[in-house]
Amino acid sequence: MSEIHALLDRIAQEDGAIGAFWQVDAAGALATRPRGDGPLSGLAIGIKDNIDVAGLQTTAGLAAFRHVVATQDAPCVRGLREAGLVILGKLAMHEGALGATTDTPGFGRCMNPLRMGFTPGGSSGGAAAAVAAGFVKLAVGTDTMGSVRIPAAYCGVVGLKPTRGLVGRSLVVPLSPTLDAVGMLAATPRLAGLGLQAMVVEDLDDPAWRPAPSGWRAVPDAPRRLAGLRIGLPEPVLAAAMEPALRAAWTAAAARLRAAGAIVEPVALPAWDPGAARRAGLLLLEAEAAALHPALIDDPAAASAGFRAALAYGRDAGTTRLVRAQFLLRQVEAAALRLLDRYDLLLMPTAPQRAFAHGTPAPVDQADFTALANFAGLPSLAMPWPAEDGGLPASIQLVGRPHAEALLVGVAEALG
C-alpha cells in the first residue's frame, strides 16, 4: 500500500491550497485490502460528497447536512469496492449540486489545479480537481445537467455520464431524480469506462434503475475503428456563442475524425433550443428538489439564500409551467433519439467557455451543451483537447445512443 500512502502524503501537503477533499479517510484507505486483481484493483478513488460512504459524512455541500454521517455505502460505492478501488475520502462540490463553480458557502472554494484562483467548475468540482491534481486517477461525480462533464472540461480530465437508469442512485442525495446521474471522472477514457462499469450493480431502491442489456460493457475489447462512423454536429450548437478556442478545438476534433474515415456533418435538431431547454431543465430540477427537500427552503441556517430561492421558485412555479417544461424536454428527448437512429454519435464542445476566476459571475449558459444528454437519457463523455491559444485546455463532448458507453470510450481513446 505504499502508493496509497504516497497519495495521502501528497494530499496532506498540496490539497490545503486546492481544497479538492472535504474529508480524507487516511485510516480507512490504509486499512483497505483491495479486492480482486482486475484493472482497478488497488487504485485510489475519491467520492463526491453527496454519495454515501459508510462512516463518512454526506454533506452535499449543504449546511443542513453538515453533520450527517452515512451508515452504509451507496450501491455504486459497493461496486467500486468490489472492483478493488481504495476510497481516499469525500470530495468538494457545489452547494446541493445546484451550480457549477464549487464556491460553496460555509465549505469554501475549491481551486482549479490548472490555474489557482480559478473555479474547477461544478458541481463535481472537487472530483475534477482531485484527478487534475493527480491525487486520484478516478473520482465519482453526479451530473444533473452537466455536473460531471463541466468540471472535467474546466480541469482538463475525462468525464463520463452514463445512460439513464444504468447506475443506481440509492443513498445519493437527490436533486432531480428525472435528470440525476452518477458518473465518473478520470485521467483517461478507459479508466472512466472501467470505473463506471464497476458502479453498474443492482439497485432496486432506485425506481429508475434497470439491468444493463445482456453483454453490456463500458469499455471496448479492441481499439475502435473510426472509419464509417456517422457523427453529427448539432446545428443549435454550431449557432451558439462560445469561446473561439473552443470552436477551434471542436473543428479540429471533427477534422481528425473525418481524416480517420468518419462521416462528420452538421445535423438539424430544431426541437432543441439550448437556452429554452436549459430553462425548462432548471425549472424541473428546482421543482423536484423542492419536493424532495421542503424543509431547506424556509430555514436560513439550512442553505444559502440563493439555493433556497431556487427551490422556492420551483415550488411556486405552478403545475402548468412545470408540465410545459416537461413536455418541452420530452420533445428534445424524442428528437435526439430520432437523430441517433441515423447517427452513431453527436460531437460538440463540452461547455461554451473554459474555467474562469472565482468571484466572477458564472455564465448562464455553462450547461447548455451538456444538458442535452440528461434530458434525453443518453451517455456522454467529455475529454480534454488542446487549445490553440495555449490557454487552459478545451474539451469536446461525445453523445451516444443509450448504452453506447463503450463506443464513447473507444472513440475517445482513438482520438486521445
Add this chain to the structure above:
Amino acid sequence: MSEIHALLDRIAQEDGAIGAFWQVDAAGALATRPRGDGPLSGLAIGIKDNIDVAGLQTTAGLAAFRHVVATQDAPCVRGLREAGLVILGKLAMHEGALGATTDTPGFGRCMNPLRMGFTPGGSSGGAAAAVAAGFVKLAVGTDTMGSVRIPAAYCGVVGLKPTRGLVGRSLVVPLSPTLDAVGMLAATPRLAGLGLQAMVVEDLDDPAWRPAPSGWRAVPDAPRRLAGLRIGLPEPVLAAAMEPALRAAWTAAAARLRAAGAIVEPVALPAWDPGAARRAGLLLLEAEAAALHPALIDDPAAASAGFRAALAYGRDAGTTRLVRAQFLLRQVEAAALRLLDRYDLLLMPTAPQRAFAHGTPAPVDQADFTALANFAGLPSLAMPWPAEDGGLPASIQLVGRPHAEALLVGVAEALG
C-alpha cells in the same frame, strides 16, 4: 358494399335508442373503396370523437370543440384506411375523455346495449357500445387510465391498450400525454390485435412515438400454448374490494390457465397501492390537461363545471404535489417492470364492478385495476368472461411486458 349498407341501415334504425354514434358518415362510408385484401379489408370501423377524421367533427365531448372539423386524418386513422377499414363515423365518449360513464353534458347519454338505461362505461363508451350492438366489429378508443378497457368490460367486448409509444397520438385531442394511449375495441381478440397493428404507423409529431421493435406484430402466427407461462395475480388486487361475480370470474380464468399448464400464483407488488396510485394519476392528468387546455377552465360555456373544476384542481395543486405524484407513479412503473422480468403476464379483473344505471354516482375505483398499465406503459387486453350469477358479463384483464401485444392476443384467443 352491401354489408356496409346493411350496417348503416341498422345504425339508422337502432342507434337512436343507444347513442353510440355522434356522427354517421354514410356518404363517406359508401364511397370508400377499401384498400388491399388483408383480413381487415372492407370491415366497418368507428372512431372515438377525440380523434381526427378528415371532414368530420372532433368534439372530444366538449362544448368548446362542438364545431371543430378535422382537416386531415390522424396518423392512426390513416393506418386504418391503409388496412382497408371503412370508417362509418364518430363515436360517443365521456366529456373530454375524463370520466367513465359516457353521460356527456350537451351530447347525451350513451346506453349499454347489454342493458338499456345502464352506462356503457367510458370514456370510450360509444366505441364499446357500437361493437356490442354489432354496428361495427372494431372501434378505436383512447385510454388514459382505463378508457378503452373499462367500457370493453361493461359492454362485454375486447379492449386492447398498446405499449407506451407504439401508436402515435398526433391529431388526437390530448388529456394527459404521459398516460394517453390510442387503443382498439373489437368483437374478438384477433380483430383487436389486427386493428391495433394497423394503427402502428410513423408519427414523428408525437414525441412519445418510437418505431416498433423489428418484427413486432400484435397477433400471433400460431395458436398460443399456455403451458409453462408464468402468470401473476397481483396481491393488491387480491386484497381489493370487487363484486363477488368478478372475483369468481377471475378465479375461473386463473383455474383455466392452470389447467392448461400455466404457472399462476399470487405476486407481491407492494409499491402499487391502487387507490393511492389512482389519486396520483388523476392529479397528473388534471395538471397536464390544465396545461394543454387552459382556456377551458374559466369559461362556463366551454365545458361542464365538473370538468373545469378537475382541471382547475390540477392547475392549482402546486408543483410539489405534482412531483410527488410523478415519483409515486414511477415507483409503480419500476415495480411492475421488475415483476414482469419474472412473469410473462399479470392477470386481474378489468374493473371492480360491472355496468351500473345511468344517474348512479360513478364508483371512485372504476379505473383502479386498469390504470397500472398506463402508469407502467404496458400493453393490456380486457376480454369478457361469463358471470356465474347470470348477470352482465365479467371481464378479465391481461397485462404484459412492453411490446408483448401478440402474447396478450394469443392467450386471450386460447382462453376464449
